[in-house]
Amino acid sequence: MGAIENVMENKESRIPVEAKELLKSLASEWEDVVDRNSLQVIPVKGAMTNEVFQIKWLTKTETFSHKVLLRVYGEGVEVFFDRNDEIRTFEFMSKHGQGPRLLGRFHNGRVEEFINARTLSASDIRDPEISALIAAKLKEFHDLDMPGQKIVRLWDRSRNWLIATKNLSPPEEARAFRLDAIEEEISTLEKALYRNDQHIGFCHNDLQYGNIMIDEVTKSITLIDYEYASYNPVAYDIANHFCEMAADYHTETPHLMDYSKYPDLEERHRFLHAYLSSTGDQPSDAEVKQLLQDVEKYTLASHLSWGLWGIISEHVNEIDFDYIGYAKQRFDQYWLTKPELLGSSGATTNALPDALQNILLKF
Helix, strand or coil: CCCEECCCCCCHHHCCHHHHHHHHHHHCCCCCECCCCCCEEEEEECCCCEEEEEEEEEECCCCCEEEEEEEEECCCHHHCCCHHHHHHHHHHHHHCCCCCCEEEEECCEEEEECCCCEECCCCHHHCHHHHHHHHHHHHHHHCCCCCCCCCCCHHHHHHHHHHHHHHHCCHHHHHHCCHHHHHHHHHHHHHHHCCCCCCEEEECCCCCHHHEEECCCCCCEEECCCCCCEEEEHHHHHHHHHHHCCECCCCCCCCCECHHHCCCHHHHHHHHHHHHHCCCCCCCHHHHHHHHHHHHHHHHHHHHHHHHHHHHHHHHCCCCCCHHHHHHHHHHHHHHHHHHHHHHHHCCCCCCCHHHHHHHCCC
């Protein structure tokens, strides 16, 4: 998940030795750098998969500094995605002007071009003007002709994450989250959400505000961080974006979701209309309505997959974040909304039982 700057200096000790050598090599190419060995390290707050830093060097003019972005991969997160696939996606995006350039790689991370743009905040993605820009950019992203098989990855990924979750979770935690029931839930969703005419596109799959940047001058949007990107139903990607509107990762309790902030019907309709009309065609009311219905149902898949992500992250990631508390909220929202969104087929269960919720407090 993405990030926003939090300026904290003198953190060079957190940079791997191999990364320092790469950074110094890059700096040696700039003749105006005062001292290539003098790095200003600024942790970028809000990242939950990797550690991210802005790296700066002072120049002889003193009014300008060179900047790059350093990404140090989180421990154990390879369970979520194939890092080689991500790099291929990153390079493809770069070549097609969709994101930052790749400047160099080291054993457990990479250095990227620093984009002269502002990372969005939780409130930005609710702004109607910015939201319309995001919708248009997302449509452009979905229409990219990425190399590789154009098949849905969502369900296989969810099953793989479930296997990893079961392997990592102690018995008490597994019972609390009903992990034995989740495989059937994944199959139920796969069948219930399938439509033979659904639009499959190249999806970002993690479109939270920290992964969206805006150039304040040109008002152009850039989507960053492609770890989770793959082909999927575009309705899933949009649903995931809507769910992220309930999050604010820059509070004292960043794991807490506020579902009262989930976009209302008017906001959702406005976003989908902007999305469908961004290529110049005017969508019919029926098209917007159908996409809206699909998106709402795919919020269930978002809750389920990110709930599993939270449990896994608790066991493999050392970043300071209440992953278990986050996972609990996503599963709670899944069980709460499933009956309404899937009708009678979803009326079997509700939120996690109180007794099991108490167990989760131990983790």
